[in-house]
Amino acid sequence: MILRNYIRFNAWSIIMVLFLAFSLSSCRDDNFDEPPINGNDPSLTVNMTIDSLKNIYKTPLTDYTNIPYIQITNDWTIKAVVIGDDKSGNLYKTMIVDDGTAGITIKIDNSNFNTDFPVGREVYVKLKGLVLSYYGGLVQLGGYKDTISATPSLGSIPSSLIRNYIVGGTWGHPVVTHTVTFADLGNDGKTANAFKWQSRLVTINKVQFQAADAEMPWANAAALASVNRYLECCYSFSSSVKSVIVRSSGYANFASQNTPLGSGTITGIYSVYNTDKQLVIRDLEGVQMDTARFISGACGAAPVPPPPAANPTSIATIRGQFTGTSTVVTGNWEISGVVISDVTTNHTNYKNIIIQDATGGILVRFDAAHPYLIGDSVTVNVTGQTLYDYNGLLEIGGSSSAPVPLNYSAKVGTGTITPRLVTVSDLTANMAGTTDTWESTLIKIVGATFSPATFGTTTTVTDATGTIPLYTGASASFTGLAIPAGTNITAIVSDFNGVQLNVRSASDVN
Secondary structure (H helix, E strand, O other): OHHHHHHHHHHHHHHHHHHHHHHHHHHOOOOOOOOOOOOOOOOOOOOOOHHHHHOOOOOOOOOOOOOOOEEOOOOOEEEEEEEEOOOOOOOOOEEEEEOOOOEEEEEEOOOOHHHOOOOOOEEEEEOOOOEEEEEOOEEEEEOEEEOOOOOOEEEOEOHHHHHHHEEEOOOOOOOOOEEEOHHHHHHOOOHHHOOOOOOOEEEEEEEEEOHHHOOOEOOEOOOOEOEEEEEEEOOEOOOOOOOEEEEEOOOOOOOOOEOOOOEEEEEEEEEEEOOEEEEEOOOHHHEEEEEOOOOOOOOOEOOOOOOOOOEEOOHHHHHOOOOOOOEEOOOOEEEEEEEOOOHHHOOOOOOEEEEEOOOOEEEEEEOOOOOOOOOEEEEEEOOOOEEEEEOOEEEEOOOOOOOEOHHHEEEEEEOOOOOEEOOHHHHHHHHHOOOOOOOOOEEEEOOOEEEOOEOOOOEEEEEOOEEEEEOOOOOOOOOOOEOOOOOOEEEEEEEOOOEEEEOOOHHHEO
């Protein structure tokens, strides 16, 4: 009887346990309050920008032995996006952030921080208590001034205090890349443009590693030592920066791989150390150099900015600014004209054109080969360009000055120029004056004879009123050919220590 009651009791207990378990499971709510996928925004009050913070150093320093350490006492907060972390091992205990106004390097005493603060995560940096310093030209944030060693340095934010100063926000923000040139980096750090690019993600196009650094390990993985490799660019310009260092850590996960042999594009964090201009790549995805190598300095001119806004004016007005010596054009002006020179016969330099409008004509010297043909209607922005007398011929962008950037010009259509019908004496009289109003314009002489009857350097044109030289350069495709039978000549009025005529091709005589 006791055993039977015991069995009944146990059976009843088991039933109750099962019932309670079923009841609990039936009442369970599986819809937990999960955090948003992109994280929470703490929405702290932001009252400082990185650009304003860095420009506490209003004048860049040159004395790196007496570096000021500025402890921030204001209750300032910046909001920025992480653009550099330690995922690849190429940045060590260094976080780099950018708020759109500038970038800055933050020293933190923590490795593998990319799990909490990866590239693309928004962060709020509470500045009060942190220290701002300037090391070798690079503005940095840290935790304190380290005076233990003989030479003071900027100490990292201690690991235990990082979250007191750096508060994580939402994830997955885009990282902006800025395209720059060597010249841009050469200007960085100067008073008028202080700290513009440092600690920012930049891209440089048309670069390659110098021959000694191509197909070489990025760093010394065996010794865990950093290595400098040198970039060169394919355009040449007047700049103090002839090369940029790519500095890689021996701890980087790509340290033992080789730099590319080819040319192309590189993206990295821009940094400086004294006079050195440096890039630190985040990973190998930032290196796209699969184009054939170039000959250093031989693949074109440096990129030039677009021309300034300009108002249209006549060629005669611009010619009228010439003072007799090299003259910089005053005002923002743009001239338009129809091309009357012919580059296809090699009688005109491949960088030169002669254009004419209703008021006159002029020769324009460009900094590169142009695509313009006879009959093209072309505009040329002449703002800031130089008028120059080359052996009697007025030019824009002449021999003693910088040529006109090709991107200051554009084809806007087509047109025609009707040659002015003149006699030799008319032409001689006009060109003998001080105005030279027919210079670099198209003229036509009828009833002419030629001696000798071949195109060359000593040919003359004679009509009933006089004689004038007809010059054909040695490089012209028709030099040495017989002048076609005919007595009419169409030509451009030129000057080389005296008036002369230039035909564009043999067909200009008919």
